[in-house]
Amino acid sequence: MRSLPRRPLNVLAGVCLAVLSGAAPAAAQFAYRPAGELVTGSGSGRVDERVYAPGIRYPIQDAPSFLNSQVWGVGGNSGPSGSQCAARNFSYPWHDNFCESRSWDMPLCPSGTGHQGQDIRASSCMPNVHPALAVADGTITNVGSYSVYLTTADGTRFDYLHMGRVAVAVGDTVRRGELMGYVSNEFGGTATTVHLHFNIRQSVSGVGSVFVPPYMSLVRAYEALVAPPVAPTPRFRGEFVRQSFPLASASFEMTPGQILSGSIDLRNTGTETWRPGQTFLGTTQPRDRASVLAGPGWPNDHRAASVAGDVPPGMVGSFVFTVRAPGTPGEYRQFFSLVEDGVTWFGDDGGPPDDQLQIRVTVVPGAQASDAGSETMPLDAGDAPPDPDASTDRSLSAAGCGCRAAGGRAAFGGLGVTLGALALLVTRRRRASRGSHARARTP
Ligand SMILES: [Zn+2]
Numbered sequence: 001m002r003s004l005p006r007r008p009l010n011v012l013a014g015v016c017l018a019v020l021s022g023a024a025p026a027a028a029q030f031a032y033r034p035a036g037e038l039v040t041g042s043g044s045g046r047v048d049e050r051v052y053a054p055g056i057r058y059p060i061q062d063a064p065s066f067l068n069s070q071v072w073g074v075g076g077n078s079g080p081s082g083s084q085c086a087a088r089n090f091s092y093p094w095h096d097n098f099c100e101s102r103s104w105d106m107p108l109c110p111s112g113t114g115h116q117g118q119d120i121r122a123s124s125c126m127p128n129v130h131p132a133l134a135v136a137d138g139t140i141t142n143v144g145s146y147s148v149y150l151t152t153a154d155g156t157r158f159d160y161l162h163m164g165r166v167a168v169a170v171g172d173t174v175r176r177g178e179l180m181g182y183v184s185n186e187f188g189g190t191a192t193t194v195h196l197h198f199n200i201r202q203s204v205s206g207v208g209s210v211f212v213p214p215y216m217s218l219v220r221a222y223e224a225l226v227a228p229p230v231a232p233t234p235r236f237r238g239e240f241v242r243q244s245f246p247l248a249s250a251s252f253e254m255t256p257g258q259i260l261s262g263s264i265d266l267r268n269t270g271t272e273t274w275r276p277g278q279t280f281l282g283t284t285q286p287r288d289r290a291s292v293l294a295g296p297g298w299p300n301d302h303r304a305a306s307v308a309g310d311v312p313p314g315m316v317g318s319f320v321f322t323v324r325a326p327g328t329p330g331e332y333r334q335f336f337s338l339v340e341d342g343v344t345w346f347g348d349d350g351g352p353p354d355d356q357l358q359i360r361v362t363v364v365p366g367a368q369a370s371d372a373g374s375e376t377m378p379l380d381a382g383d384a385p386p387d388p389d390a391s392t393d394r395s396l397s398a399a400g401c402g403c404r405a406a407g408g409r410a411a412f413g414g415l416g417v418t419l420g421a422l423a424l425l426v427t428r429r430r431r432a433s434r435g436s437h438a439r440a441r442t443p
Helices: 214-224 392-400 408-415
Strands: 010-012 013-019 118-121 129-131 138-143 147-151 157-161 181-182 196-204 207-210 238-243 258-269 279-281 303-306 316-324 330-340 344-345 357-364 422-427
Touching: 138 422, 147 181, 279 316, 303 392
Parallel strands: none
Antiparallel strands: 010 013, 118 196, 129 181, 138 147, 147 157, 157 196, 196 207, 238 258, 258 316, 279 303, 279 330, 330 344, 330 357, 357 422
């Protein structure tokens, strides 16, 4: 079952890996070290998973982008010798450097001092080519020789340092995603490395207006930037689990007009609870008039059964009902789908109407069917001869696997429906693509 309530997040041996399949190749292996873990020797970090600025846009336009220290990275003052353009500086995992050793007053850092914000590299060390964007709607409240402040309506201040080609002026109002400038190395005359230094300043209860850890806010913003869209779990969705109707076999025979009882169980894979009298197994071909297989006890001509009891998300519900075999020789097929009365029809595959649960009945001309009469001649369920082969296990096996072969209905031909027999089978088909949206049909 593919369920996508959250993006995948694997925590392995202390390394947080956000697996982002489908993203740009360079972003496919996005990984980040935990918040508060600084490069060894660079200070004592603040372990703080809080997202201080939820919902912000990532401050650099494009992925990949890399959070790590300018000072402790390759080519930095305290880092390994080499070029600031070394590939190692442009690779995952990310590293927090909010509390990296500096002399700035930093009440939230263990030492009381720190770096104020986070160093961010774009996809390359080329200056003035990678756009830096507004992370939120706000007003430009400062443009200095190498710093730009963006202040939002709630008082949060976002600081962009070292940009080139600054595109905003004090007093400008900007919208989230709007161009602020370009990632560069401006430092008031003396160049620094090419990166964006990014601060978040907020009022923290009991502390006052301080620089807060931006790391997890940036992680979340980056995930939103590079992750494929995640479809929300639909409110109504079901997944076939098992059924108890006997399947076709050489030894299984029924009298035309006979009535069979059984059940189909489905798991609720949506987000809404199924309730008796509201959630039904409905007939979809047609659903506006009586089903040829409708048996005693159906709520109406196109509702085979109500769910037997409340079925919260994740649980399995039973739909217990009867079918009455038509008396006229021929092949009968009834498709089913779930229906939330007055809301929606739904299944688990998002496919066309025939791509669902179905019961197929074949009545071949034979002695028993010669004058079976109309469909209105009811027979007792007790008239059915026992079927030694109609075990639940076989039903599960055939329904779960045998009918999923390519070609769909053609697969039924191999199940050995015999002359003179009424063969009934319940099965389902799945499409290769397991779409997850409820059908948009009107109940
Ligand atoms: Zn910095």
